Amino acid sequence: MPPRFTDMDTKKIASAFDFGSPILSVDECLLGHINNTFFVHCQNGSYVVQKINTVAFKKPHEVMSNIVRVTDHVREKLRMAGRDAKNGTLEFIKSGDRYFHVDDEGNHWRVCRFVDGSCFDSCDDPLLFYHAGKAFGEFTSQLSDFDATSLFEPIPDFHDTVKRYEALERAIQKDACQRAAECEAEIAFIRERKDACSFIVKGLENGTLPLRVTHSDTKLNNVILNKETGEGLCVIDLDTVMPGSLLCDFGDAVRYGASAAAEDEEDLSKVFIRTDMFEAYTKGFLAGLNGNITRAEAEALTEGARILTLELAIRFLTDYLEGDVYFRTKGGKHNLIRARNQIKLVEDIEKQYETLQAIVKKYL
Numbered sequence: 001m002p003p004r005f006t007d008m009d010t011k012k013i014a015s016a017f018d019f020g021s022p023i024l025s026v027d028e029c030l031l032g033h034i035n036n037t038f039f040v041h042c043q044n045g046s047y048v049v050q051k052i053n054t055v056a057f058k059k060p061h062e063v064m065s066n067i068v069r070v071t072d073h074v075r076e077k078l079r080m081a082g083r084d085a086k087n088g089t090l091e092f093i094k095s096g097d098r099y100f101h102v103d104d105e106g107n108h109w110r111v112c113r114f115v116d117g118s119c120f121d122s123c124d125d126p127l128l129f130y131h132a133g134k135a136f137g138e139f140t141s142q143l144s145d146f147d148a149t150s151l152f153e154p155i156p157d158f159h160d161t162v163k164r165y166e167a168l169e170r171a172i173q174k175d176a177c178q179r180a181a182e183c184e185a186e187i188a189f190i191r192e193r194k195d196a197c198s199f200i201v202k203g204l205e206n207g208t209l210p211l212r213v214t215h216s217d218t219k220l221n222n223v224i225l226n227k228e229t230g231e232g233l234c235v236i237d238l239d240t241v242m243p244g245s246l247l248c249d250f251g252d253a254v255r256y257g258a259s260a261a262a263e264d265e266e267d268l269s270k271v272f273i274r275t276d277m278f279e280a281y282t283k284g285f286l287a288g289l290n291g292n293i294t295r296a297e298a299e300a301l302t303e304g305a306r307i308l309t310l311e312l313a314i315r316f317l318t319d320y321l322e323g324d325v326y327f328r329t330k331g332g333k334h335n336l337i338r339a340r341n342q343i344k345l346v347e348d349i350e351k352q353y354e355t356l357q358a359i360v361k362k363y364l
Contacts, residue, residue: 013040013049016101017093017111020044039114046114047093051107052100057239060108062152064099067238068092069151070143070213077142087115087233117224117233122257126280128220128230129257133281135223135232136215136253137288140246143213144292148243151213155240158216159248161197161311165190168314171321179321183336186317189343196307197314199300200245208296214244218253246297247304254281255309259345263312264330264338271344273352278305279359286363298364302356306349313342 021043028038036051052060071089078085093111095101101109123129157163172180172187180187203209215222215235222237256263258277261270282301286293319326320335329335349356 012103013101013109013111016095016103016109019047019093019111040111046116048112048114050110052110052239054108057154059152059154060100061098063154063239064092064110066151066154066241068099070146070238070241073146074139074142084233086113087117089234090115090236090238115224115234115236116227118227118230119221119224121219121221122262123220124277126276128225129277130280130284131225131230131232132220132223132257133253133284134288135225135235135284136218136249137285137290138232139215139235139288140212140249141289141292146213148211148213151241151243153242155216155242158240158242159214159244159308159311160201161199161307161314162201164311164314164318165194165197168318168321171318175321177321177323179336183317183321183339186313186336186339186343189346190310190314190317193310193346196303196310199303199307200247203247203296203300204245209245209247209300210294210297211243212246214242214246214249216240216242216244216248216252218249218256220253220257245304246293247300248308250285250301251304251306251308253285254278254305255312255342255345257281261341263341264334265341266337268340268344271341272348273305273345273356275352275355275359278356279362282359283363286360298360301360302349302353305356306346306353309342309346309349313339313346316342 019040019042023040023042025041026038027041036053038049040047040049052063054060057063067090071091074089075085075091078088091113092099093113099110103109120128168190200209204211215238217237217240222235223232224234224236225231226233254273254277258273258281260272260274265271316327316335316339320333320339324335327335327338
């Protein structure tokens with residue numbers, strides 16, 4: 001449980017950032033797993049105040065540099081298109097001459113304007129998922145002319161599936177918790193797909209796949225949707241914005257949102273890709289891209305979904321073998337259950353591969 005936001009904290013933050021009017025009230029947000037988040041309500045509107053998790057993001061100044069540059073770019077694109085630049089992207093407030101404040105305890109704080117809308121952790125409505133896909137597609141399109149190489153990497157090698165695979169092999173060899181024997185089937189499944197791990201990495205290295213600005217955490221709850229229409233308003237949670245492949249953003253979104261079950265569902269008969277949700281997201285994502293996609297990317301969207309699902313299976317299994325040191329767990333075999341869940345999803349993507357490819361081609 002994150003610490004309560006006290007009156008003294010409120011005064012400290014109010015003195016560090018110019019809200020433009022007195023603070024009326026403060027609410028703590030208990031959602032999210034990384035940053036401590038609070039809503040500050042003032043006479044002139046509401047704001048989101050966050051204490052940046054410097055364990056996850058060891059260089060918060062680089063994270064904020066990425067975010068501000070990207071949101072400034074998107075804001076200008078919105079203005080040029082005559083769209084809502086105020087609510088269409090996050091707007092951060094300065095503390096002095098920078099976009100974060102370091103308090104006496106060394107904590108890093110930031111403030112952005114609150115965008116009023118709806119957020120969902122999951123959904124069963126294809127139309128809602130379509131709008132989320134369109135929002136992420138537009139985000140990618142708006143940044144298609146941004147120099148991705150100029151961005152910092154807040155989490156180095158985050159979607160380097162080759163290095164994720166190598167980390168798994170090291171964990172198997174070390175077998176620190178003597179768990180490898182019970183994971184023989186899962187290890188064999190992943191080893192059979194070793195070559196797939198290099199597809200995106202090699203594509204970026206040889207130029208087959210263009211290097212882009214990626215969001216890198218394209219879950220449904222990272223899009224604010226219009227409360228009345230369900231249309232995408234604003235892409236949020238930009239801490240992981242970094243150079244990468246469009247395939248990673250697409251793949252992670254459908255892996256999470258098109259699965260029929262939660263990531264830790266033990267009954268594997270319930271784990272499969274819902275083709276109606278895959279189609280809804282694909283249709284929206286491609287509509288949002290508005291043609292800003294290469295043939296190589298388009299032809300590999302389904303492969304992106306397979307690889308990102310495989311990558312997460314690798315990460316869950318690695319963490320299980322190492323003693324559950326990275327992901328939060330409920331104890332026991334939680335990470336192994338998650339790994340088996342994602343492996344089942346990979347199997348289903350492979351089973352439905354031609355169907356999924358046909359869906360992609362339908363909207364190109």
